[in-house]
Amino acid sequence: MAGGSSTKLALLGGPPVRGKAWPQWPARGAEEERALIAALRDGDWGGFPLPNERSATFAAAFAERHDCKHALCVANGTVSLEVALQAMGVEPGAEVIVPAYTFEATASAALFAGCVPVFADIDPDTWCIEVEAAASLVTERTKAIVPVHLAMTVADLDAIGELAARHGLAVLEDCAHAHGARWRGRGVGSWGDAGSFSFQTSKLMTAGEGGIVTTSDETILDRLQALVNCGRQRPGVAEPAADIGHNYRMTDLQAAILEVQLGRLDRQHEIRAANARRLRATIEDIDGLTNLRIDDRVTTQAIYQFVFRFDSEAFAGLDRDTFVAALAAEGVPADGRFYESLPVSELLRPDPARYPAWSEALARRPAADCPNAERLAYRESVWLPHQLLLGTESNVDDIVEAVLKVQRAAADLAGLETAEVERLRRARSAR
Numbered sequence: 001m002a003g004g005s006s007t008k009l010a011l012l013g014g015p016p017v018r019g020k021a022w023p024q025w026p027a028r029g030a031e032e033e034r035a036l037i038a039a040l041r042d043g044d045w046g047g048f049p050l051p052n053e054r055s056a057t058f059a060a061a062f063a064e065r066h067d068c069k070h071a072l073c074v075a076n077g078t079v080s081l082e083v084a085l086q087a088m089g090v091e092p093g094a095e096v097i098v099p100a101y102t103f104e105a106t107a108s109a110a111l112f113a114g115c116v117p118v119f120a121d122i123d124p125d126t127w128c129i130e131v132e133a134a135a136s137l138v139t140e141r142t143k144a145i146v147p148v149h150l151a152m153t154v155a156d157l158d159a160i161g162e163l164a165a166r167h168g169l170a171v172l173e174d175c176a177h178a179h180g181a182r183w184r185g186r187g188v189g190s191w192g193d194a195g196s197f198s199f200q201t202s203k204l205m206t207a208g209e210g211g212i213v214t215t216s217d218e219t220i221l222d223r224l225q226a227l228v229n230c231g232r233q234r235p236g237v238a239e240p241a242a243d244i245g246h247n248y249r250m251t252d253l254q255a256a257i258l259e260v261q262l263g264r265l266d267r268q269h270e271i272r273a274a275n276a277r278r279l280r281a282t283i284e285d286i287d288g289l290t291n292l293r294i295d296d297r298v299t300t301q302a303i304y305q306f307v308f309r310f311d312s313e314a315f316a317g318l319d320r321d322t323f324v325a326a327l328a329a330e331g332v333p334a335d336g337r338f339y340e341s342l343p344v345s346e347l348l349r350p351d352p353a354r355y356p357a358w359s360e361a362l363a364r365r366p367a368a369d370c371p372n373a374e375r376l377a378y379r380e381s382v383w384l385p386h387q388l389l390l391g392t393e394s395n396v397d398d399i400v401e402a403v404l405k406v407q408r409a410a411a412d413l414a415g416l417e418t419a420e421v422e423r424l425r426r427a428r429s430a431r
């Protein structure tokens with residue numbers, strides 16, 4: 001372990017705990033090369049006619065892996081949310097409850113569908129939507145709820161199902177982080193009316209970009225096909241679609257890679273899970289760090305990011321962002337402000353002229369406070385990318401050693417201005 005015995009923090013010029021590379025992501029090998037070359041050579045690259053052969057085969061396998069009857073490949077995990085809402089019959093102007101702590105796309109997709117995202121606070125222990133908070137936001141305008149299976153867990157699908165049944169809400173699971181996860185033994189994406197997944201580069205399966213919608217409902221599937229394929233009905237349906245559509249098709253080059261990635265998923269889950277167990281056990285013993293609570297009903301965990309909570313008091317008053325910068329300087333890529341709290345996010349400032357339903361809704365009822373989301377986003381959350389867990393146990397030991405080193409020397413950084421931390425961070429990464 002490089003620099004393991006030095007106490008001088010790498011951010012202040014000391015040697016880092018870890019100098020060597022982490023497992024590469026995307027993981028790739030001869031199988032991806034073979035699949036891609038085969039697709040390249042046959043010249044049938046596009047997504048048209050929809051679904052093209054490779055994307056149809058991949059979608060069938062993906063649906064089966066998630067206990068759904070159908071899946072349809074699309075361009076990315078943002079448009080998948082947008083068309084899923086539309087295909088579920090959620091009309092423009094409807095209120096859609098989303099968690100306040102997630103990627104902006106969960107809310108912006110609702111806006112793109114002409115709907116109004118309404119933010120529910122999250123459970124500070126699981127970081128997923130707090131179902132009681134969601135229940136308190138339901139009005140006669142509410143038509144759907146979009147739970148996000150965040151980071152390394154699954155939202156409480158039983159409680160969400162009950163809430164939805166009570167109020168007649170459609171459920172769209174945002175599974176962008178949760179490929180292959182299971183709740184009570186059944187795949188995510190099969191509990192709601194539809195599920196949406198992303199294949200963007202950082203995700204657990206990737207073709208660089210891409211997305212997929214899962215559903216077991218034929219009507220939703222038919223509407224989806226028209227919405228992503230310029231309004232064309234699926235083959236065999238004579239009458240025209242009820243609405244125009246986009247071109248949101250995925251290419252067959254992407255599908256070729258994704259077929260291989262699906263085959264790798266279970267083994268990768270096992271490796272990450274074993275390393276995550278080791279990391280969680282150590283975190284239990286580190287003063288000031290708190291593991292995410294993983295519900296017993298999460299029977300297969302998908303670990304997109306390993307996350308934990310940070311308490312600055314146990315780190316000589318160091319703020320979370322300085323802690324993360326110090327950790328990164330020790331060679332452990334970590335992030336703090338991975339997500340913002342959406343009600344105050346800089347990336348989510350819709351133009352009132354373009355999103356009138358949203359502005360009218362805000363005039364009727366301002367967004368509720370989401371203190372749990374804010375605390376996590378700006379003070380407490382620490383995110384580690386999943387590939388750090390794709391190697392050996394010694395990688396986990398490096399993460400722990402780096403955390404402990406920063407904790408022991410935290411006083412050396414406490415009180416530094418943000419600008420000074422930024423200067424040190426830049427100086428370190430320029431080396």
Ligand SMILES: Cc1ncc(COP(=O)(O)O)c(C=O)c1O
Nearest residue numbers: 076077078103105176198199200
């Ligand atoms: C929770 C969540 N929802 C939706 C998306 C959107 O997916 P994409 O980047 O493929 O559009 C992401 C991806 O970053 C995400 O993390």
